[in-house]
Amino acid sequence: MMGICDDNSAISSSNLRVLFRGLVLFIIGVLFSLVLNLLQVQRQVTQFPDVDGSFFSSAWWVPLACGTAAALTGLLYPYFDLQLGDKRLPKQEWSNVMRCIAVFVGINHATAKIDFSNNLQFSLTLTALSIGLWWLFDRSRSGFGLGIGIAVVATIVTQLLVYHGIYRYTAPDFLYIRSWMPCIFFSGGVTMGSIGRQLAIYDYKESCSSHLHRKQHLE
Numbered sequence: 001m002m003g004i005c006d007d008n009s010a011i012s013s014s015n016l017r018v019l020f021r022g023l024v025l026f027i028i029g030v031l032f033s034l035v036l037n038l039l040q041v042q043r044q045v046t047q048f049p050d051v052d053g054s055f056f057s058s059a060w061w062v063p064l065a066c067g068t069a070a071a072l073t074g075l076l077y078p079y080f081d082l083q084l085g086d087k088r089l090p091k092q093e094w095s096n097v098m099r100c101i102a103v104f105v106g107i108n109h110a111t112a113k114i115d116f117s118n119n120l121q122f123s124l125t126l127t128a129l130s131i132g133l134w135w136l137f138d139r140s141r142s143g144f145g146l147g148i149g150i151a152v153v154a155t156i157v158t159q160l161l162v163y164h165g166i167y168r169y170t171a172p173d174f175l176y177i178r179s180w181m182p183c184i185f186f187s188g189g190v191t192m193g194s195i196g197r198q199l200a201i202y203d204y205k206e207s208c209s210s211h212l213h214r215k216q217h218l219e
Helices: 002-042 061-083 094-113 119-137 141-163 181-218
Strands: none
Touching: 002 061, 002 094, 002 181, 061 141, 061 181, 094 119, 094 181, 119 141, 119 181, 141 181
């Protein structure tokens, strides 16, 4: 009976920690969307119809959508690490996470500030930078696969939103969007995955400690 109560308590505690991590990731995603969208709007890369004086000239749903996507991404990365037996989780450090964030913000800044005469050249440059970000701060096959998957799904969703007139890009060159958007989605996925992994370290250590405690109790 005592063992069942301990297991239920552990499950409840684990769920609360996951919810807390999701909330933190959601807030981070909202903040990222506000700051990075400001760069795009200032340079008139994106335009939102029927937006009158809203915060940072963005539609109300953009921060919520970005926050939700950030939470899901940040939770998926450590989950797949544990499922695949990846040992990188307890080796994460906040210094690497902050550098990853800085590079991601730099890539976004480049899309808003640098003018290339050739869109293809610009997209290839951002592709190289995005893969470089993954190589420097991730290097896992699961991280690369998740990044690609996130980029594909996010690109399709963005195409549909623009197609239905929710918002638009001023100079689309990849159907309805800019050709460098998949690179932003990929690097954003890697960045949120890095943050999610760092936040999951405590849970990882707690899980290992609980497992060891139960094993000793059974013995």
